[in-house]
Amino acid sequence: MNHATSCIDQWITPLRPTLPDLTDRHIARLARLESDLTEILAAAPVAGAPASVRLLAVRHRLAERVRTDNHHSSSETGATRAMANALAGFVCGFHDLDLRDAVGPGHGRMILKHATEPTRRRWRTRLAGGDLVGIxxxxxxxxxxxxxxxTRATAKPGGGWWISGEKCWVSRLTESAAFVVFFKNPEHRITAAVVEAQAPGLDRSPITPSGLAGWNWGTLALTDVPVGGKDLLGGDGGGLEVFRQHFAAFRPLVAATALGTAASAHTQVAATLTARAATGLLPRLRDTALVTLGRTHAEINAALLSAIAAMRLTASGSPHADLWSREVKAHAVDTAHRALQELPLLVGAGSFRADSALAKARADVGGLLYADGIHDSLLRSxxxxxxxxxxxEIPRLRLAADAGNLRYPAPA
Ligand SMILES: Cc1cc2nc3c(=O)[nH]c(=O)nc-3n(C[C@H](O)[C@H](O)[C@H](O)COP(=O)(O)OP(=O)(O)OC[C@H]3O[C@@H](n4cnc5c(N)ncnc54)[C@H](O)[C@@H]3O)c2cc1C
Known part of the structure; x- marks a missing residue:
């Protein structure tokens, strides 16, 4: 969206007293990200090129700039870095939800955390250069x-496996340099492996999405795709743990990014109403519109703070991280989605034009109700x-429940 300078001033600066480790240096980095995004996005797109070509170019250009920057202070804790990453996601989402992979390793984080050392080393360089990884x-x-x-692995003569099966609804379908594929090993235990995009036996069938259309999306069929021990993430049979750990970090980031998109709509709608009232186009602003602006502003901020808290919990190895990340993803994306249903109504039919940024934001955030974890499943778990x-605790709880006097705190 085209109101870049307001993201930090309007949304991040007011949070500074609640984020004591958010320094001037972080703010300068976020401001640099904003101006880089504005500059790169304003650069002439290749005529007729699909959106994803532009998005990949943004990712590569930002990777170049980050490499030449002293990106992180070595004295920074993981929790502080996590906060900075959440805010970077928020800034990207504020510009366009399609920029959710503009910075950071994304799903490549699974390779950095769980690959064998040579694979990890190779991918550290590739991700730093802007290569994109799909899941x-x-x-x-x-x-x-x-x-x-x-999707199953069968033994390949001479060692290693062949993987066959079909994955659906895969985003970054044609842009990914590799996929992290989940399958069952010959003993039926879920295992994850990195599979190069050029590997033999991969067949892609794109589907047109109604939102989040920046990256291509669709079906990935795998027929006898070769995988070796060096490609496994988290070892043989370690797939569920790789998935769990990855999404504990990734879901709050997705949440912060979606909230950035909702914040952008809020800024845009508030600016439109301000202009209409100030120029006399509207004689006065109705209370219902003002209430919606006030409520959505509070809800977006509250959800953003909880997304940052969830990211910090994951980064500091808290046992509560997994629970928080599931709840926060569902809560924050629902919050962003509700705001994007309500805010565009305040500016009228213009927000229903196909080329409206508000219409795009609404459709994009709708996709996140599914992508990266469907909410009823997350909240149920x-x-x-x-x-x-x-x-x-069970024997004590049984006694208390039998006695019908379950209280908190339970009697010792
Ligand atoms: C834009 C977008 C991008 C995506 N990108 C990727 C990607 O890159 N990689 C990838 O692997 N996937 C991707 N997905 C898929 C996404 O992760 C899934 O959509 C999500 O996990 C939910 O799975 P599903 O759609 O198959 O729904 P389901 O699992 O079929 O669930 C649909 C509904 O059925 C309910 N349900 C489940 N079991 C029962 C039951 N027994 N009784 C009653 N109800 C039940 C669920 O709770 C839910 O409400 C993407 C999806 C979207 C929309």
Whole structure:
């Protein structure tokens, strides 16, 4: 969206007292990201090129600039870096949700965290150069049931495996330099491996999405795709743990990015109403419009702070990180989605034009209700965590429940 300078001033600066480790240096970096995004996006696009060519170019250009920058202070804690990354995501989302992969390793984080050392070293260089990594997990029976995937590995003569199966709804389908593919090993344990985009046996069938159309999206069929031990992430059978750890970090980042998109719509709608009232086009602003602006502003800020808290929990290895990331992704994306249903109504039919940034934002955030975890599944599993006692607690809970006097705090 085209009101770049207001993101930091209007949304991030007011949060500074609540983020004591957000320094002038971080703010300068975010301002640099904003101006880089504005400059690169304003550069003439290649005529007739699809959006993804432009997005990949943005990612490569920003990677170049980050390499020449002293990006992180070595004294920074992981939790501070996580906060800075959440705010960078927010800034990218503020410009356009399609820029959610403009900076950072994205799904490539799974390779950096879980690959064998030579693979990790190679990918550190490739990701720093802007290569993009996709994730291929979902299958036709339903993405919310990863345990039931049917993509399988069979032993390859001479060592290694062949992987065959079909993944659907895969984003970054044609732009990814590699995919992290989830499959079952010959012992039926879920395993993850990095598969190069050029590997033999990959077949892509793009589908046109209604939102999040920046990257290509569709089906990835795998027929006897060769995978060796060096390609495994988290070892043989370690796929579920790779998935869990990755999404504990990735979901709050997605949340912050979606909130950036909602914040941008808020800024745009508030500016439009201000201009209409100031120029007399509207005699006065109705209370209902003012209430919506006030409520959505509070909701976006509250959700952003919880996304930052979730990212910090993950970065500091908190046992609460996984639960927070599931809840925060669902809450924050729902918040952004609701704001994008309500705010465009305040400026009228113009927001329903196909070329309206508000219409695009609404459709894009709609895609995130599914991508990276469907909300009822995330919240259901969070609820299950809240109601699953530690085994050691069960005898005491049984006594208390039998006596009908379950209280908090439970009697010792
Ligand atoms: C824009 C976009 C990008 C995406 N990108 C990727 C990607 O890059 N890689 C990737 O692997 N996937 C991707 N996905 C897929 C995404 O992760 C899945 O859509 C998501 O995990 C949900 O899976 P599903 O759509 O198959 O829904 P399902 O799992 O089929 O769930 C649909 C609904 O059915 C419910 N349900 C499940 N079981 C039951 C039951 N027993 N009874 C009643 N209801 C039930 C669920 O709770 C949910 O409400 C993307 C999706 C979108 C929309």
């Amino acid at each position: 291929a997990a979902t299958e036709r029976h339903g993405g919310s049931r990863l345990q039931e995937i049917t 969070a609820g299950r965590t809240h109601t699953t006692p530690a085994p050691a």
